[in-house]
Amino acid sequence: MKLASIRLDGIEKAAIVNSEGYVLLGMLNAVTGSAWSETIAGLLGNEEVDGLNAWYRAGGAEELARFEAIPAGEAVCAPLLRNPPKIWGIGANYTEKAAEMAVTPPEGEPICFMKPTTALIGPGEAIVLPKGEHRITAEAEIGIVIGKSCKHVSEAEAMGVIAGFTPTLDMTAQDIHARNPRFLGRSKCFDTFFSFGPHLVTPDECPDPAQWTVETVLNGESAYRTDVTRMIYSIPYIVSYFSEMMTLQPGDVIMTGTPGSVPLRPGDAAECRLGGFEPLINPVAAE
Structure with missing residues (x-):
């Protein structure tokens, strides 16, 4: 699984990368009823990356294909984190x-x-x-x-x-x-x-x-x-x-x-x- 932080309207949001571009975690939550953190800092701080990756590998990658993605050419990638602890x-x-x-x-x-x-x-x-x-x-x-x-x-x-x-x-x-x-x-x-x-x-x-x-x-x-x-x-x-x-x-x-x-x-x-x-x-x- 590949993750990115995408800047939209001045806000940086976590997204999963697929062949179509970037699917926001917020959209994944809205469509599936899941409750993943919606920033990279949140995913890491709450130690959710392993769980999200397990979902992705168990069929989530195919499920993401039906979600609207931000095309790679239109996305603005931000730093993965603004304030790493170290x-x-x-x-x-x-x-x-x-x-x-x-x-x-x-x-x-x-x-x-x-x-x-x-x-x-x-x-x-x-x-x-x-x-x-x-x-x-x-x-x-x-x-x-x-x-x-x-x-x-x-x-x-x-x-x-x-x-x-x-x-x-x-x-x-x-x-x-x-x-x-x-x-x-x-x-x-x-x-x-x-x-x-x-x-x-x-x-x-x-x-x-x-x-x-x-x-x-x-x-x-x-x-x-x-x-x-x-x-x-x-x-x-x-x-x-x-x-x-x-x-x-x-x-x-x-x-x-x-x-x-x-x-x-x-x-x-x-x-x-x-x-x-x-x-x-x-x-x-x-x-």
Whole structure:
């Protein structure tokens, strides 16, 4: 199942994605008498995604075909969430990127950082390059969205607490980070430096690791491409690792690393392409 947040008359509403476009959860409730939450935040916060997906897989997908859908070309996708409880990132998690950075993460200890919710934008919204002589880059990454409140999750249990996955773009002021590696968090905290969406894809619809590609794309041209088998720290390991430090909450987002970064200039378009997912594209503008 694929979910999206659609902006209609200034209000952001949850929808299921099908071949015809987007079917609003509000319409599903009205027609079937169900009572699903009508925002992505509500679906996650009430831990409803698994139940909705079970309905979808047990015949709901066919039932949706008779509902009126908003055509994909007419829909405006918003960020999946406006206020995730936490936004975490993993650095140097693909072998190629780690080699490029000459980084060898300690065994079992990924490089990690946080981003504020003020950094968040959605599909089609502008990445704004801050004033000053900065060198800003964008990185495509798989984003994990947590679906259940949990702590001390084993790797074997990890996929069971994930609501789904989504494309993300992680922006960095490389000039700040280059001055001192301790400035990593500062280099990533600017407004508009985190984008995600447009679709939340449940784990059962994700490709096999060797086919699950990750591409950083600039102005329509693929600059870096790899697949999930090249991760140093696997998705289950990442979820388990963070859950040992803190309680993970529904709606938490964890970026899982990139194959490579591209420099941004005003007028560019940065893009995250994940195999089997709708791409995430953001234009670039000057402040």
